[in-house]
Amino acid sequence: MTDTARGTARRYGTRPTMKDVAARAGVGLKTVSRVVNGEPGVTPDTERRVQEAITTLGFRRNDSARILRKGRTASIGLVLEDLADPFYGPLNRAVEEVARSHGALLINGSSAEDPAREQELVLALCARRVDGLVIIPAGDDHRYLEPEIAAGIATVFVDRPAGRIDADVVLSDSFGGAREAVAHLIAHGHRRIGFIGDQPRIHTAMERLRGYRTAMAEAGLPVDASWVALGSTAPERVRAAAAAMLAGPEPVTALFSGNNRVTVTAVRILGERPRPLALVGFDDFELADLVSPAITVVAQDAARMGRTAAGLLFRRLDGIEEPPRRVEIPTRLITRGSGEIPPEDV
Amino acid sequence: MTDTARGTARRYGTRPTMKDVAARAGVGLKTVSRVVNGEPGVTPDTERRVQEAITTLGFRRNDSARILRKGRTASIGLVLEDLADPFYGPLNRAVEEVARSHGALLINGSSAEDPAREQELVLALCARRVDGLVIIPAGDDHRYLEPEIAAGIATVFVDRPAGRIDADVVLSDSFGGAREAVAHLIAHGHRRIGFIGDQPRIHTAMERLRGYRTAMAEAGLPVDASWVALGSTAPERVRAAAAAMLAGPEPVTALFSGNNRVTVTAVRILGERPRPLALVGFDDFELADLVSPAITVVAQDAARMGRTAAGLLFRRLDGIEEPPRRVEIPTRLITRGSGEIPPEDV
DNA sequence: TAGCCTCTAGACAACGTTGTCAAAAGCGTT
DNA sequence: AACGCTTTTGACAACGTTGTCTAGAGGCTA
Structure with a gap:
């Protein structure tokens, strides 16, 4: 196979990159990037060649690299008490729907009502640089979040208020x-x-x-x-x-x-x-x-609580600046x- | 503030990096990396200085960059039919527990029983380069996963078998x-x-x-x-x-x-x-x-199904090679x- | 004191993508 | 035929981390 000689062959467990696609299509790296992202300024003919190379090689964009470059991860974190609790099912689902409508993925986990585990989980999500967090708090001191919030991670608390920090919160009455x-x-x-x-x-x-x-x-x-x-x-x-x-x-x-x-x-x-x-x-x-x-x-x-919380989160992510809100959902x-x-x- | 002159000041929405920590502590970049990851070969005194800088600056490692460099994301994807369905709560939770015990995060989403949405979600997870996938399939043709599996993404199907591809599957009887x-x-x-x-x-x-x-x-x-x-x-x-x-x-x-x-x-x-x-x-x-x-x-x-599926997944991720298995959980x-x-x- | 070994530390490249900028190509006008 | 304009294209740096490799410091032996 000529590809092997050209260095664009696929080894098991190794994925083709834009560089490989570019080589295969005989175009520059940036042109591939443009095609992949549907950016304008590419001749139909060039686009076709690139698309062909993408299909043959089975290329899929590496979002890790994209995230690193762009700074936004298009994902939000949801920390709740127990994924298996039926009360949180609709809430979880509602948050997911809103995230989806904003093109974001949902990373979630259970705190098991343990403040230490909540913190561990939240900080792991922050290390992943999620754009925002929806938290059903287990602990009552969330000052550990201050540097994260200052760094721009939007945060909304649901079901229970945040402890010792000022943040958006959605509660039942x-x-x-x-x-x-x-x-x-x-x-x-x-x-x-x-x-x-x-x-x-x-x-x-x-x-x-x-x-x-x-x-x-x-x-x-x-x-x-x-x-x-x-x-x-x-x-x-x-x-x-x-x-x-x-x-x-x-x-x-x-x-x-x-x-x-x-x-x-x-x-x-x-x-x-x-x-x-x-x-x-x-x-x-x-x-x-x-x-x-x-x-x-x-x-x-619960579904409305989830929708409201996620809605508030994306308002923040869209850059709307306003003092933290406290929303109460009637029972x-x-x-x-x-x-x-x-x-x-x- | 001297830091400003040195270029290590923190602007809002900008996070300190290892470079900033290194400058602050007066050490090299790699030394910070070593401290952050608990690698050996750092003098207690140096370590203390670095830790101090980390705390003052509120540094948190950027896992996006780490993932890009290392190739593994320490996260797995779970695609199910509906997060709000009580049947999937315990399954979800069981998968999460296993993931957690392996130090991995869980990214999940609902297919809403729509094959197109399932594929969209699965491919988004693949673009994120999750290490593995647990899928409750909505569709009946999963050949779209072939390049992903060839590229090394481990995949386990639960509750229903995969369509037209050979993969691990955990079913109820x-x-x-x-x-x-x-x-x-x-x-x-x-x-x-x-x-x-x-x-x-x-x-x-x-x-x-x-x-x-x-x-x-x-x-x-x-x-x-x-x-x-x-x-x-x-x-x-x-x-x-x-x-x-x-x-x-x-x-x-x-x-x-x-x-x-x-x-x-x-x-x-x-x-x-x-x-x-x-x-x-x-x-x-x-x-x-x-x-x-x-x-x-x-x-x-359901919990056992989730545990079994996640267990199988991590076996694969640990490099155990064996033909796809079909596990049936008795009712x-x-x-x-x-x-x-x-x-x-x- | 020279020679060797161990330990700590840092310089540098690389991961795969996107933003910036400049070059090249095409086209119409004078 | 020369000029300017627009469109297409690619070279290059940067994102923040980790792996590799090498330099330097310090201690030990001969």
Whole structure:
């Protein structure tokens, strides 16, 4: 093969470069670059020759080199808590769609709710020079991001606010949603209501607790210390918390669960009890209408949160300068039955 | 500031490079590289000076440049059908974990079940020179990947086999699972069983259909053409298909649903009917035990599929040469009630 | 003290692309 | 036939890192 002699042969594991294509087509390097990028100023005839060489050699532009040269990577990073959590699926997908519409790829990873791992992941993404970051924070101190932001990496936080730095953030109205949920239970006659939520260091957990307390206070109801349980969302912990609230002479007659994992466990507990227990869960889930009783929930619009966050990110990337924004996405109470069980039935 | 004069000042949006660090620390470029990468042959004193400069300037290695130089990107691509589909959550997460344990990042995207979009996404990942790809194929012709594979990009297909190329693939035992499911219904007395599955161009849909037909044939049961409906998994389509099977003088007495989206709709339909209908679904889902009746399913181990696929990928990346493998992950029938309803009750 | 060896350090090229600039070619006008 | 203009083309440097190679410093032995 003449190519071998010319030095444009392909060894296994070695890819042809623009130089190879140029040699093959008998044109200059830059001309190949122009063809590959659809830049003007190339004769149809030359273009054809280059295209031919590209096809024969199986050339594909090396974006690593392009990125190095251009400075922009056309990729954004998404750091969330757990890729397997159904709550993040629609959010993930929404961010991807927006990225795609801007021609960017999505690099993502799970922090597993571990601040150290979050930081490690975020900095790895920064080293890759992603153009921007969408972060569902696990930690509560993000000052480590300051040099990165100063260097131009746009950053938007979702679901929970950033810690100790000023950045865009998109939140659900946790406080309002929780307050509405608890007020709903109170309206149906409950006076002793338990709250099982996520770890206290998680912002949304505290906001939902605040909503709970506010609704109780507004109704003039006292809150017994034993009615509030914050901590891990592991089923055993949730079971233990629920058992504690349901024991004793004055058990709670209704439960407000702070997120979808807690809710699922709570539904299981309900199913095992002889008599129903009123329940409202924060965050909707598939089939919530099919279990019996159907579960009343405070629904968050995860897809909208993702879209909003990614939209904000690309606004920044498009160079729009404005002070950091805080966007709150409203929640919606969906009544299905479990929240409307009166205390007498419990 | 002396730095300005020296040319090592930081402008907004410009990051310090190793050159800047070197100038600041008064050492050579390569020495900085050695410190950054923990290579030996640097005096403790020199190392300290370099570290100091790194911290002051807020330097972070540019991995784009590193990748260009080294040829490996330490990242793998994952292309799946829909990031928001709960079935892919655990798979996604499992792949991520394996990637992480190998020090690689995960770039992913949804094909939305569109072959053209799959190809576009895959080729974009190849242009980024990911080290390997895990693909849940939407298309049925993957010859476009040949040059990429020849160039050394490792590729593993999951859930469905590759089309017209020879590559590693990790599958569920769709045939066996379906056969077992239908045999289970037959064992409970059903003779007219409907199958609602995914589009015929999807490999798993056909395999499950084959399992269905085999089980029926093995029991000596005829299959009426109207009992089989392949197509979109949109709720309306599934409803229409079910309605057709349940109409007429000889309606089906049991339903076998070909994937979890179909199952969810089928559960809804069941709930709306005055009398129960036997149902077995392919693919487990959260709360399948809590709806009533609880749903009997053929469970796939998505996490194991992801782990296996990623494991295979990294084996290839570690240079292990062997002919393409086809791994089949067994399924498991989980009986919960809906599959054990006898035909008389229907 | 000369000779040799080891260890630290830096100069330089290379990875594959794109931006800049200048040369060459084509064409119409005078 | 000479000039100027536009269009096409390619040479070259640069992006920020790492691998190779060599120089210099320092210590040890003969």
